[in-house]
Amino acid sequence: MLLFVLAGSLGPAHASYWSAGLAPLGSGNGVRCADGFACARINQEAFYGPDIIKGDCRYLYAFGQLAGASCDGWAGYFNGQPIFARPGFAGLTCEDGEVHTANGCEKKPPADKDRDCHCEGGNPVDMRSGRKVETVLDYATEGANPLKFERYYSSDTSYFGSPYAATRLGLGWRSNFDSRAYFVGGPPS
Incomplete structure (x- = not known):
């Protein structure tokens, strides 16, 4: 009998680098x-030395996105309780793109304007990026100028402030009645 074993990490998928x-x-x-x-x-030992009592490590998230790592540590114990916290921190840095x-860190999916229907699989999923997209027409009237309510979904909520940030319809959803203004540029010179 021949067995193949695939092993994987239970941690984050990819990090360009930690610092x-x-x-x-x-x-x-x-x-x-x-x-x-x-x-x-390494950060913890650089600031407090190697003789601290080391605790658990955990990942830190901001707006649902992996941002850093933290490890607990203490200078000692008093009456069975750890005293004088000695934590260590690291930040996650993603590369361009x-x-x-x-x-x-994951490869940035293509923008909606670059959507290619030839690259979509079932339900539809953009096969280039793995992003799920969906359009649902909930209501439409008849006539020359129909009134309609249409919802759009994109699983690309990878950056805060995207057009698919949480709306009244939920995370990743927007409608033809949603609007948003963006400021681009700096102060006038």
């Missing part, structure tokens, strides 16, 4: 790592 600051604070010294927890531990997601 952490090193002592002394404000020196500009830092380290880049492939693993967020390892980077947070990538976006923060709940799974780490």
Whole structure:
């Protein structure tokens, strides 16, 4: 009998790199790592030394997107309770063309204007990006100028402030009645 075993990581899918600051604070010294927890531990030991009591590590999320890693630590115990927190932190940095997601850094999906119907699979999923898209017509009147209510869905909610950020219809949904204004540029010169 021949067995094939596939092993995978239970952590974030991909991180361009993790980074952490090193002592002394404000020196500009830092380290880049492939693993967020390892980077947070390096940060922790750089500031507090190797003799601290090490606790658990966890990933940090902002707006549902993986942003960093944190490891607990303490200087000692008093009456059985840990005292003097000594945490370590690392930040996740995505490369150009990538976006923060709940799974780490992933290739930025193509914009809606670049949607190609020849690349869509069932229900429809854009096979280039893995993004699910859907259009639903809920209501329409008859006549020369019909009134209609149409919903649009995109699973591309990978960046805060996207046209598919949470609306009154829910995360990823918008309608033909939704509108949004964007400021592009800087202050007048």
